[in-house]
Amino acid sequence: MGLFNALEASASALSAERQRAEVVAANLANAESTRTDNGIGPFRRKLVVFSSPAPSRFQLLLTGLNKLTGGRLGGVRLTKVIEDPAPPIVRYEPGHPDADPNGYVAYPAINPVQEMVDLMGAVRAYQLNASAVNASKQMIQQSLDILK
Numbered sequence: 001m002g003l004f005n006a007l008e009a010s011a012s013a014l015s016a017e018r019q020r021a022e023v024v025a026a027n028l029a030n031a032e033s034t035r036t037d038n039g040i041g042p043f044r045r046k047l048v049v050f051s052s053p054a055p056s057r058f059q060l061l062l063t064g065l066n067k068l069t070g071g072r073l074g075g076v077r078l079t080k081v082i083e084d085p086a087p088p089i090v091r092y093e094p095g096h097p098d099a100d101p102n103g104y105v106a107y108p109a110i111n112p113v114q115e116m117v118d119l120m121g122a123v124r125a126y127q128l129n130a131s132a133v134n135a136s137k138q139m140i141q142q143s144l145d146i147l148k
Contacts, residue, residue, distance in 0.1 A: 004140075010132040012053070012075030017129065019078045020048045021122040024115050031110040034098040043108045045084035050076050084109065 023046045033043035053075060086109040094103030 006136045007133060009075040010129045010136065012077055013129040014126060014133070016048075016050055016076045016078050017122050017126040020050075021119060021126070023048050023081055024119045024122060027108075027110055028112060028115045028119070031108060031112055031115070034096070034105055034107060042088045042106045043110075045086065045108055045110050046081050047084055048081055049079045051079040053077055 027045050030043040035041070036043055088106040089109055090104045090106055092103055093099055093105045096105045099105050
């Protein structure tokens with residue numbers, strides 16, 4: 001495993017966790033949104049899906065070499081953002097402008113406590129990957145100092 005592979009893996013994780021934090025922040029900001037931009041129904045909670053990048057054709061051809069050298073770290077990337085399939089929460093509020101004919105208003109199925117836990121997880125993962133980047137930089141610097 002090369003020194004720069006660890007940097008690549010951590011850099012991809014930093015990007016993915018930043019995007020995850022943005023999605024969670026949007027969920028929190030829209031926790032009480034009863035109408036979307038297109039005016040149809042309440043906001044739907046968004047969820048992120050992570051995956052490892054697909055190996056390149058060159059990496060597949062050199063599988064044996066990768067095994068000998070310890071392989072290459074693939075990192076992580078945000079594959080897609082999906083809507084939570086949970087149904088909206090319905091409250092009886094007959095005076096609300098978005099109430100249906102029976103007086104019920106549909107609110108997003110967003111639990112602020114769960115969103116804060118998700119946000120703290122994303123922030124902590126970001127911090128850990130930033131620490132890994134710094135450790136990798138120190139190892140690279142020490143390797144260069146040995147060569148002097």
